[in-house]
Amino acid sequence: MSLTKEQIAQRIAKELQDGFYVNLGIGIPTLVANYIPQGVNVVLQSENGLLGMGPFPFEGEEDADLINAGKQTITTLPGSAFFDSAMSFGMIRAGKVDLTVLGAMEVADNGDIANWKIPGKMVKGMGGAMDLVAAAKNIIVAMQHTNPKGESKLLPACTLPLTGVKCVKKIVTDLGVFDVTPDGFRCIEYAPGVTIEEIKAKTAGRLTIAEDVKEITF
Amino acid sequence: MNKVVANADEAIKDIESGMTLMLGGFGLCGIPENCIAALVRKGVNNLTCISNNAGVDDFGIGLLLQQKQVKKMISSYVGENAEFERQLLSGELEVELVPQGTLATRCMASGYGMPAVYLLAGVGTEVAEGKEVRNFNGKDYLLEYAFDSDYAIVKAWKGDTMGNLVFKDTARNFNPMMAMAGKITIAEVEELVEPGQLNPNEIHTPGIYVHRIFKGTNYEKRIEQRTIRKR
Numbered sequence: 001m002s003l004t005k006e007q008i009a010q011r012i013a014k015e016l017q018d019g020f021y022v023n024l025g026i027g028i029p030t031l032v033a034n035y036i037p038q039g040v041n042v043v044l045q046s047e048n049g050l051l052g053m054g055p056f057p058f059e060g061e062e063d064a065d066l067i068n069a070g071k072q073t074i075t076t077l078p079g080s081a082f083f084d085s086a087m088s089f090g091m092i093r094a095g096k097v098d099l100t101v102l103g104a105m106e107v108a109d110n111g112d113i114a115n116w117k118i119p120g121k122m123v124k125g126m127g128g129a130m131d132l133v134a135a136a137k138n139i140i141v142a143m144q145h146t147n148p149k150g151e152s153k154l155l156p157a158c159t160l161p162l163t164g165v166k167c168v169k170k171i172v173t174d175l176g177v178f179d180v181t182p183d184g185f186r187c188i189e190y191a192p193g194v195t196i197e198e199i200k201a202k203t204a205g206r207l208t209i210a211e212d213v214k215e216i217t218f
Numbered sequence: 219m220n221k222v223v224a225n226a227d228e229a230i231k232d233i234e235s236g237m238t239l240m241l242g243g244f245g246l247c248g249i250p251e252n253c254i255a256a257l258v259r260k261g262v263n264n265l266t267c268i269s270n271n272a273g274v275d276d277f278g279i280g281l282l283l284q285q286k287q288v289k290k291m292i293s294s295y296v297g298e299n300a301e302f303e304r305q306l307l308s309g310e311l312e313v314e315l316v317p318q319g320t321l322a323t324r325c326m327a328s329g330y331g332m333p334a335v336y337l338l339a340g341v342g343t344e345v346a347e348g349k350e351v352r353n354f355n356g357k358d359y360l361l362e363y364a365f366d367s368d369y370a371i372v373k374a375w376k377g378d379t380m381g382n383l384v385f386k387d388t389a390r391n392f393n394p395m396m397a398m399a400g401k402i403t404i405a406e407v408e409e410l411v412e413p414g415q416l417n418p419n420e421i422h423t424p425g426i427y428v429h430r431i432f433k434g435t436n437y438e439k440r441i442e443q444r445t446i447r448k449r
Contacts, residue, residue, distance in 0.1 A: 047318065048244045049388045056445040064247060064439035065375075065389040071245040071298075071442040082387055084394045084422075085244070085270070086326040089319025093338060112342075122307070123315065124297030130345060131319030134338040165342035 001193045002174035003216070008142050010035040010218050011189075012101055012172050015140060016042050023047060023092070023132060025102030026070045028142040032101055043079075045097055047088050047128045052080030069128065089128065093135045100136035102129060104143050104168075106158045109184035109205030111168040113141065114160035126163060133164030145173035145202050152204035154178070154185055175199050177216060183208050189216045221381045221431050222410070226256035229404045229430045233369055235262045236289075240325065240365065240396040241269040241279060242372035245298070245442050248389030249278050250373040252406045252434040258285055266290040268365055270321060270392050272302045277440050286310065292365075294318035298442065317345060320362055322395055327364035329398020329427065334363045370400025373434070374423070377407035378414075381428030382421045390422065397423045406434040 003011065009031035016022065016032075020042045024032050033053075036042060044053040046068040053068055054075035062073040091097060104115040113133055116126040133139055146152055154171065171178045176199055177189035184206025187199055192215055200207060223229045230253055233239070243249030257265075258281050265288050272291050273280035282288050283301050290312040296302055305311035316324070317339035327335050336359035340346050350361035372393040375386035383405055385393055397403050405423075410433040 046388070048247070048391050056447040058449050059446045062441060062444055062446060063387065064441045065387040067245065067247050067388055067441075067443070069244075071247070072445040073441055073443065074445070076387075082385075082390055084385075084390050085318070085322035085392045086395045089322050093319060122297075122303050123313075125293060125295035125315045126317055126345075127295040128318035130317035130343065131339040134341060162343045 001191065003191045006031055007218070008172050008174060011177065011216055012140055012142055013037060014218075015099065015170070016040050018042075020098040021045055021051070021096060023097050023100045023136070025100070025129070027103045029101040029103060030070065045088075045091070046074070047092065047132070049083050049085060049088050050076070050080060052077045054080070089131050092131055095135060095137050097136055099138045099140065100132045101140045101142055102132065104141045104153070105147075106153050106155055106160055107141055107143075107168050107171055108155050108158045109180070111166040111180040112158050113163050113168050114158040115163050117161045119161065129163050133167045136167075139168050141168050141171045143171070143173055145175040152202050154203045154205045156205045175202065181208070186210055187213055189214055191216055219380065221425070221429060222379050223430050223432045225432055226252035226406060226434070227259065229253060229406070229432055230256050230260060230371075233257065233260070233262055236264045237262070237368040238266040238268065238366065240367045240370040240400060241267055242370075242391065242393035242396045243278070244270050244388065244391035246273065246278050246440050248373050248385065248391050248393055249273070250371045250404075250406050251437055253371045253404060254278065254281055257282060257287065261285070261287070263287040264289040266292065268292045268321075268325070268367060270294050270318060272296045272299050274298045274442065275301050277438070283311070290314065292316060292321070294321050322392060324362055324365045325392065325395040325399045328366070329395055332364060334361055336360065337362045365399060367399060368401055370396045370403045372397045372403065372405050374405050374407045376409045376411060376416060377405055377428070377431050378411050378416050378425070379431065380413050381405065381425030381431050382416055383407070383423035383428060384416060384420060385422050394423045398427045402429045403427055404430045406432055408434060408437065
């Protein structure tokens, strides 16, 4: 069986290391916060101006002045800090954020990412995605392996307008885990019940299979 | 020194059609509700608005869009607004999309007296088109210019009559750097106090940047995504 969105998030959470400052994008990346391993302390950065993002508030305790980058009501934690948008992107740009997890429409086998614009459709804007992908030390993409038409989202080159170039380091899809290497995508893990043949068939970009490729465990 | 004005209508009285305004806020969080309402009442149009977002259909900058007062939006994300989409697709409205950090930093540069800065975001994308690229230490950067705005309109939690401002939680967002960047900066605050009542150690925006200040009223503080957890 291919992974659910929750399982994609759960697998990405295994990449978290104690002491990491992490920015989680909207969608599957947000779910990563639910699977932070025991004993691993990370600080979540919300690019609208908060380090130390806590869980959603209890009913009745929502505060319009306290939201995350997805405009959801949230809470702080002991040790949280607020700051303005210039400082927020300053810390991102200066490489202080250890890991960024975000969704994508397409990833190319050289690490290019497209996730903000489909020509001819309504353009909503890139928000902070271009700043994050340009600067983060480590970028993991969480996405489905194929689009709703069944077409591969792991491509030889992006067809959509780029968000950033040569920046994605790792991709976790419903089918497996892939490193971005000079030789293209390298499959290092596959989802339970998914075959290497299926992964090969659904990956349009250059693909190698790691010698020690193994089934994903949680 | 007299920076205190009676209300939003007085604060924006000399804003004219065709001007460029910065408006603080992220989504509907920390937006200058009173001044937006006053701009709607005044009916100025052909405005260029620099703001991270464009509000929703019936709140925030959406209220200015409803009355077709905006000629151009300079924003990073405009996805929550159907009227915005309609005006954009019909060609009534121009939009310049700017990466969020670049938007914040172009405001900051203005407030720090820096004409331009080199920034990473958008290198190799369509955002880079027509921009000077310069390589520092093996990495390419884009030359991005400081914004030039006639007025900056911000919302703070507390302010004193000398214009010193304190923001609350994530309602700070773009407000401090926009406050620094206006040729004339207007601040609306929830609590207006006398000098000495704010701790000088805790001022986010020093009053030198603020020209007009007033106590706002009837804040709605609408929540876009009310998310809660079970007890």
